[in-house]
Amino acid sequence: MDIIFTAIRGARSGTREALAVSSVWHVAEVVGGIPENATARTIRLRVDGLMGHLAGQHIDVRLTADDGYTAIRSYSVASANADAHLEITVDELPDGEVSPYLVRDLAVGDRLEIRGPVGGWFVWRPNNVNRVQLIGGGSGVVPLMSMIRAHQASNNAAPFRLLYSLKSPDASLYRDELRRLDQESAKLMVDYVYTRSTPEGWPATPARLTSESLLDKIFPAEVNPDVFVCGQTVFVETVADWLVMAGYSPESIRTERFGGTGGIR
Structure with a gap:
């Protein structure tokens, strides 16, 4: 059965204000949308009463159909805490209930119900002076982008390094921004692993991430970096196991996983 969701349109200001000051749900107005690739979109939200967030946290989004059916999904925040607006990046799932609507149909001026931000473990704080290794599989790069x-x-001048594993160049999120930061910022180094196809002139053939290729593209264990790993469950668990076996302290490894049981990308 197809479920038709509608955003909150033309809500009375009194209702909006009541929700905005609620300790559970807020009304967020869509003020922009940026296509990231063929199936993903960054959505910019203005949220009255929101008191900021930590890099790496997520929010819950609630949509309601005309018949009263509701669906709630969690999405990582992509923006930095200092930004005036809150951004999430949504990757469309072919059989999803919520993501196709958010990617294809949601319009500027629409309003969403959100709850959060949530999370206190998988976060980076500016007062942390340790070097940081970020490892993202596919859309698992979203909370890592908030940290970047x-x-x-x-x-904070501590070095950051990102290892981004994705199927092809066309699947990349934040492509231009990451390229610019990698080239111009002394604070970030970006490495890629492509598993299905590579950019023209890429010096390696496409291949799945292995323990050897992982360790070749991240800070070594002896410098004791803080490590953040995000992606599908098997990706995260496999990478975390490789890190521990290679001598990285388990206490330094923080993981976040999302739905699906897809293998190592």
């Missing part, structure tokens, strides 16, 4: 942006906006 927060780091860029801060006075």
